Amino acid sequence: MRKKIVAGNWKMNTLPAEGVELAKGVAAGRGEVCSCVNFIVCPPFTHISEVAKALEGSDIAIGAQDCATEAKGAYTGEIAASMIAALGCKYVILGHSERRQYYGETSETLNKKMAQAYANGLTPIYCVGENLDEREAGKHFDVVKAQIEEVVYNLTEEQFANLVIAYEPVWAIGTGKTATADQAQEIHAYIRKVLADKFGAAADDCAILYGGSCKPSNAAEIFAKEDVDGGLIGGAALKAEDFLAIGKGF
Numbered sequence: 001m002r003k004k005i006v007a008g009n010w011k012m013n014t015l016p017a018e019g020v021e022l023a024k025g026v027a028a029g030r031g032e033v034c035s036c037v038n039f040i041v042c043p044p045f046t047h048i049s050e051v052a053k054a055l056e057g058s059d060i061a062i063g064a065q066d067c068a069t070e071a072k073g074a075y076t077g078e079i080a081a082s083m084i085a086a087l088g089c090k091y092v093i094l095g096h097s098e099r100r101q102y103y104g105e106t107s108e109t110l111n112k113k114m115a116q117a118y119a120n121g122l123t124p125i126y127c128v129g130e131n132l133d134e135r136e137a138g139k140h141f142d143v144v145k146a147q148i149e150e151v152v153y154n155l156t157e158e159q160f161a162n163l164v165i166a167y168e169p170v171w172a173i174g175t176g177k178t179a180t181a182d183q184a185q186e187i188h189a190y191i192r193k194v195l196a197d198k199f200g201a202a203a204d205d206c207a208i209l210y211g212g213s214c215k216p217s218n219a220a221e222i223f224a225k226e227d228v229d230g231g232l233i234g235g236a237a238l239k240a241e242d243f244l245a246i247g248k249g250f
């Protein structure tokens with residue numbers, strides 16, 4: 001049985017007090033959603049500590065949105081995986097398209113970040129996905145294959161057993177444009193095949209999340225697909241009610 005996951009990527013939104021309110025709202029309504037759904041919230045670094053306190057006693061996990069390539073030292077402005085782990089994070093989003101696009105993240109840097117995440121007991125939520133030009137040119141399969149081969153293929157079997165993948169077509173992120181459930185299923189199944197080519201049957205246990213304008217009105221249809229194991233939610237994760245409603249999509 002694969003894990004069902006609904007993860008909220010708050011991106012660079014909320015002030016600390018707002019983040020705490022949001023987290024409390026999610027915790028307050030969590031009981032209305034199947035306990036089979038694993039909720040994760042990923043606040044900005046600055047609120048992780050306070051959000052963790054607000055979520056004490058709940059089953060909602062916390063993730064960070066990124067981590068440094070290095071363990072520690074003279075890297076001004078960076079946040080080490082050990083630091084976020086010490087605050088109570090269990091997950092870390094790595095390779096989000098906004099980081100690849102705006103901050104020049106490459107497979108080379110992501111390999112280092114993955115190593116740091118695992119060295120500190122964090123489960124990476126590794127993001128893949130094509131942009132609009134690549135989709136229109138029919139290159140989306142090749143793009144996600146390369147993103148997986150260049151990073152995920154370097155993991156050990158033990159590390160792979162502790163990995164979540166998020167497929168997020170760049171053209172659907174924050175645009176209101178969602179991949180259809182069939183488009184999501186098609187590429188999720190392909191991703192699972194690419195994973196199976198390297199890791200065999202273990203690929204069946206890897207949760208693959210869909211991300212990109214996922215909301216209460218479309219979550220159920222997308223989550224109903226065989227190879228879709230949940231969602232990585234941006235905009236709709238900023239309202240507790242919507243985030244919880246997405247969880248009810250299972």
Ligand code: PGA
Nearest residue numbers: 173174212213233234235
């Ligand atoms: P969105 O973002 O739900 O606002 O489209 C998803 C993401 O980037 O993780």
